[in-house]
Amino acid sequence: MSDTHAEPTRLAEAVVRFCGDSGDGMQLAGGQFADTSAIYGNDFATFPDFPAEIRAPRGTTFGVSGFQIHFSDHDIFTPGDAVQTLVAMNPAGFKTNIDDVESGGTVIVDEDEFTSTGLTKCGYPKDYNPLDDDAVIQKYRIIKVPISRLTRESLATSDLGAKAIDRCRNMYALGIVYWLYDRPLEPTIRFLERTFSERKKQPEIADLNIRALKAGYYFGETAELWQQRHRVVAAPQQAGTYRRISGNEAVVLGFVTAAHKAGKSLTYASYPITPASDIIHGLSRLKQFGVRTFQAEDEIAAVCAAIGASFAGDIGVTGTSGPGLALKGEALGLAVMMELPLVVVDVQRAGPSTGMPTKTEQADLFQAMYGRSGESPCIVLAPCTPSDCFTMAIEAVRLATAHMCPVILLSDAYIANGAEPWRVPDLGDIPSIDVQHPAADENANEFHPYDRINENLARPWAIPGTPGLEHRLGGLEKQAVTGSVSYDPDNHDAMLKLRADKVQRAAKSIPPVEVYGDQSGEMLVLGWGGTYGSLRTAVDQLRACGASVSLAHLRYLHPFPSNLGDVLKRFERVVVPEINLGQLSRVIRAEFLFDAVPINSARGRPLGVEMLVEEIAAIMNSGEVLA
Amino acid sequence: MPLPTYTPKDFATDQDVRWCPGCGDYAVLTAVRKALPKLGHRREDYVFVSGIGCAARFPYYMNTYGLHTIHGRSLAVATGIKLANPELQICVVSGDGDLFSIGGNHTIHAMRRNVDLTVLLLNNRIYGLTKGQYSPTSEQGKVTKSSPMGSPDFPVNPIALAVASGCTLIARTIDVDMKHFDAVYVRAMEHKGTSFVEVYQDCNIFNHKAWFYASQKESKFDATVVVEHGKPLIFGKDRDKGIRLRNGSPEVVTIGHGVSEADLLVHDETDRTLAFVYSQMAHPEFPEPIGVLYAETGKPTYDELVHEQIHAAREQRKGTEAEALQQLLHGAETWTVEQ
Numbered sequence: 001m002s003d004t005h006a007e008p009t010r011l012a013e014a015v016v017r018f019c020g021d022s023g024d025g026m027q028l029a030g031g032q033f034a035d036t037s038a039i040y041g042n043d044f045a046t047f048p049d050f051p052a053e054i055r056a057p058r059g060t061t062f063g064v065s066g067f068q069i070h071f072s073d074h075d076i077f078t079p080g081d082a083v084q085t086l087v088a089m090n091p092a093g094f095k096t097n098i099d100d101v102e103s104g105g106t107v108i109v110d111e112d113e114f115t116s117t118g119l120t121k122c123g124y125p126k127d128y129n130p131l132d133d134d135a136v137i138q139k140y141r142i143i144k145v146p147i148s149r150l151t152r153e154s155l156a157t158s159d160l161g162a163k164a165i166d167r168c169r170n171m172y173a174l175g176i177v178y179w180l181y182d183r184p185l186e187p188t189i190r191f192l193e194r195t196f197s198e199r200k201k202q203p204e205i206a207d208l209n210i211r212a213l214k215a216g217y218y219f220g221e222t223a224e225l226w227q228q229r230h231r232v233v234a235a236p237q238q239a240g241t242y243r244r245i246s247g248n249e250a251v252v253l254g255f256v257t258a259a260h261k262a263g264k265s266l267t268y269a270s271y272p273i274t275p276a277s278d279i280i281h282g283l284s285r286l287k288q289f290g291v292r293t294f295q296a297e298d299e300i301a302a303v304c305a306a307i308g309a310s311f312a313g314d315i316g317v318t319g320t321s322g323p324g325l326a327l328k329g330e331a332l333g334l335a336v337m338m339e340l341p342l343v344v345v346d347v348q349r350a351g352p353s354t355g356m357p358t359k360t361e362q363a364d365l366f367q368a369m370y371g372r373s374g375e376s377p378c379i380v381l382a383p384c385t386p387s388d389c390f391t392m393a394i395e396a397v398r399l400a401t402a403h404m405c406p407v408i409l410l411s412d413a414y415i416a417n418g419a420e421p422w423r424v425p426d427l428g429d430i431p432s433i434d435v436q437h438p439a440a441d442e443n444a445n446e447f448h449p450y451d452r453i454n455e456n457l458a459r460p461w462a463i464p465g466t467p468g469l470e471h472r473l474g475g476l477e478k479q480a481v482t483g484s485v486s487y488d489p490d491n492h493d494a495m496l497k498l499r500a501d502k503v504q505r506a507a508k509s510i511p512p513v514e515v516y517g518d519q520s521g522e523m524l525v526l527g528w529g530g531t532y533g534s535l536r537t538a539v540d541q542l543r544a545c546g547a548s549v550s551l552a553h554l555r556y557l558h559p560f561p562s563n564l565g566d567v568l569k570r571f572e573r574v575v576v577p578e579i580n581l582g583q584l585s586r587v588i589r590a591e592f593l594f595d596a597v598p599i600n601s602a603r604g605r606p607l608g609v610e611m612l613v614e615e616i617a618a619i620m621n622s623g624e625v626l627a
Numbered sequence: 628m629p630l631p632t633y634t635p636k637d638f639a640t641d642q643d644v645r646w647c648p649g650c651g652d653y654a655v656l657t658a659v660r661k662a663l664p665k666l667g668h669r670r671e672d673y674v675f676v677s678g679i680g681c682a683a684r685f686p687y688y689m690n691t692y693g694l695h696t697i698h699g700r701s702l703a704v705a706t707g708i709k710l711a712n713p714e715l716q717i718c719v720v721s722g723d724g725d726l727f728s729i730g731g732n733h734t735i736h737a738m739r740r741n742v743d744l745t746v747l748l749l750n751n752r753i754y755g756l757t758k759g760q761y762s763p764t765s766e767q768g769k770v771t772k773s774s775p776m777g778s779p780d781f782p783v784n785p786i787a788l789a790v791a792s793g794c795t796l797i798a799r800t801i802d803v804d805m806k807h808f809d810a811v812y813v814r815a816m817e818h819k820g821t822s823f824v825e826v827y828q829d830c831n832i833f834n835h836k837a838w839f840y841a842s843q844k845e846s847k848f849d850a851t852v853v854v855e856h857g858k859p860l861i862f863g864k865d866r867d868k869g870i871r872l873r874n875g876s877p878e879v880v881t882i883g884h885g886v887s888e889a890d891l892l893v894h895d896e897t898d899r900t901l902a903f904v905y906s907q908m909a910h911p912e913f914p915e916p917i918g919v920l921y922a923e924t925g926k927p928t929y930d931e932l933v934h935e936q937i938h939a940a941r942e943q944r945k946g947t948e949a950e951a952l953q954q955l956l957h958g959a960e961t962w963t964v965e966q
Contacts, residue, residue: 316711
């Protein structure tokens with residue numbers, strides 16, 4: 001008999017995953033676990049994984065929604081490869097998630113759902129129950145809890161219907177896991193009160209959920225099903241005020257902050273698309289900051305409206321995901337030609353075409369860099385973590401206004417939905433964005449919209465309503481300085497080079513790429529965007545084994561940081577892991593004539609650390625190292 | 628500040644106007660430059676926006692702010708301009724291909740949103756800039772380079788589409804009728820909400836005389852009927868013909884012979900159903916209505932509604948923008964790590 005009242009064993013880190021039907025409240029349970037861990041002081045990273053169907057038929061594998069959280073007493077960078085504790089609310093969740101659980105891991109199941117109907121619905125053979133399968137029982141510690149029944153019993157005194165009671169199953173399950181990992185209940189109780197009692201004016205629902213949460217917790221305490229509880233203590237963190245933030249939330253805050261710092265209004269025009277929609281959801285609630293959001297009739301209208309807003313003097317921003325960026329391509333070329341500031345955030349998802357809309361990928365790099373007619377250079381940036389989305393959204397606005405050109409911000413589904421702790425910045429510490437508009441000049445004979453006075457070659461941003469600066473912009477090639485339409489061959493050649501040069505000059509104001517680890521050596525891992533966490537963790541593991549491996553992670557992709565060529569030369573080999581079939585690696589080869597070795601895996605998920613470690617080690621040991 | 632006294636010359640640019648000699652666009656350009664001084668806005672507050680097509684070169688020839696954008700997207704761009712600055716006076720100049728083929732979607736949505744802008748459709752029923760293919764307003768059976776056996780497409784009805792899309796001012800005029808154009812254009816620019824003006828415009832290279840029935844002296848009095856609010860629909864060289872409604876459908880009648888003026892349909896520009904009736908009146912069965920066919924006042928504009936929400940949200944904001952933003956960065960739930 002175990003002693004559940006013994007002091008919990010201390011773990012450095014743990015990975016917990018909740019899974020069940022979409023509609024079972026798995027995202028909510030997982031999000032609460034993350035918040036509680038955050039408030040408790042752990043470092044954490046989350047990975048929500050949901051189906052493309054809003055509500056697939058109940059109990060089928062298509063409808064499984066999952067939420068993974070990795071929490072620790074030290075710095076971590078990924079939501080983790082292997083799951084230590086899985087909560088499966090039904091057989092479909094069990095079936096689709098069990099392979100990710102480490103050998104010896106704990107699996108808590110709602111055994112009430114493992115009926116013959118439930119089992120066959122998700123495709124298990126007739127008369128088979130994995131909970132009775134010796135191979136399963138040998139490999140995992142299966143904890144069968146009649147969650148449905150216990151939830152109903154513990155809430156039996158409620159007047160609310162069976163449906164409302166059944167909806168509390170997620171809180172019951174969460175309570176069990178809270179007990180198992182020695183987490184406090186208070187943050188979730190506060191959340192439920194805030195959400196249901198205060199905001200939705202449904203105190204009885206709050207009460208029901210709180211009772212289910214506590215019942216689950218006390219079940220853990222009394223049921224004596226566990227040999228041991230665990231505790232992951234707080235991670236040492238820099239002093240300050242923290243919150244949990246997802247990438248999409250950070251993009252929203254970044255844009256509104258950038259507009260504030262520029263002393264401008266923000267116009268965000270967009271068409272709903274997964275996984276970018278949360279950005280318009282977030283910004284549409286920020287009208288008190290002068291934010292105008294425009295839900296356009298299509299992606300093209302969205303980018304065009306953003307261009308119109310920029311012309312009129314706003315910070316024009318549009319957001320989308322891969323297929324939407326394809327539709328915006330022509331208008332982006334127009335913004336290149338008009339030389340108007342424009343920010344496009346592309347939350348990449350698995351493609352091509354509709355692809356896997358709820359899954360992550362980083363395969364829009366080529367599209368961002370080259371996906372327009374003609375020579376049409378844009379600045380391309382990529383945040384590397386959820387909280388970095390805040391910084392890079394501000395950078396996008398800064399660069400677009402400083403250089404008068406479109407900036408594409410390549411986020412991805414993983415960092416957009418994933419969350420981590422974020423030290424809330426002091427607004428006063430964020431530098432202002434210096435935006436200049438030429439002043440009224442009533443006596444001007446003619447205003448020259450393409451007269452470049454800045455050393456960065458940006459043209460003046462004169463806005464309608466300013467007397468004396470009336471001018472016309474268009475998509476036709478223009479004569480340097482005057483901006484008049486010009487078909488002169490030499491002028492066109494010069495203008496193409498000038499626009500390209502203008503974008504290149506942005507490199508002067510972007511930070512050099514930093515090398516993590518040794519500044520020179522055998523192997524450099526070169527990455528970009530949302531894979532940072534996996535790459536950093538893999539590099540740490542390899543370095544811990546004594547390998548000479550360093551990491552350079554790019555957040556500026558066009559132009560590249562000016563020191564990138566020098567950095568590459570300091571290493572014998574460079575590997576470029578990406579969630580695509582080799583896009584950055586080709587750009588590196590083309591730009592630097594450097595034999596960058598691609599590592600590619602596009603499974604709709606973040607790169608696995610274990611896979612990275614193995615592949616990088618294999619390349620290092622392959623004997624192909626250049627002398 | 629008093630408004631400067633403008634002349635049409637103040638709205639001309641140094642750009643050479645490069646339409647084909649005899650193009651109907653010249654007349655429209657002249658008429659627009661003449662109309663603007665009457666409108667009571669400063670030159671710097673005008674923005675002319677266009678897409679692609681012959682008509683789309685229009686902004687280059689207007690000494691105001693202007694954007695020559697991409698094919699079909701002028702209304703989307705104009706909506707963005709108006710969102711950012713509702714004070715600007717926006718005129719979108721576009722062709723039948725731009726507004727009803729590639730930009731059909733944006734036309735519907737700008738109209739149903741009631742964005743405060745004026746749309747000038749220079750309708751020549753042909754693709755001019757791409758040298759003579761049939762357009763969405765070309766008649767069925769039209770023989771062109773891309774329809775050697777006649778176009779199988781049935782044409783779009785611009786007025787019916789505007790009615791159906793909820794457009795709040797709908798008018799029709801003719802390129803060569805400068806006086807009529809002027810009255811309709813001034814009315815459209817002064818209207819709060821989306822104004823849509825269909826201009827019968829001649830492309831003398833690829834579709835010459837397409838509208839001659841409506842524009843030439845010898846035929847126009849029988850082929851068109853000028854509508855004026857509160858007045859009966861009378862037409863014909865001798866003003867002896869009229870339009871009567873029978874069971875909701877229009878009917879051409881001759882005054883006299885048992886039909887008096889009192890029996891005729893009286894134009895009510897606030898009647899949307901009537902506007903749809905007008906959209907169905909087509910030559911040669913009917914005279915085509917010219918003038919302000921429909922005008923709805925009091926419907927809030929899109930830009931107005933958006934800015935009212937912004938204003939209301941700002942009123943409710945606690946503290947300065949910086950204080951509120953700092954609060955926003957903190958979010959609902961924070962935790963503090965002590966040193």
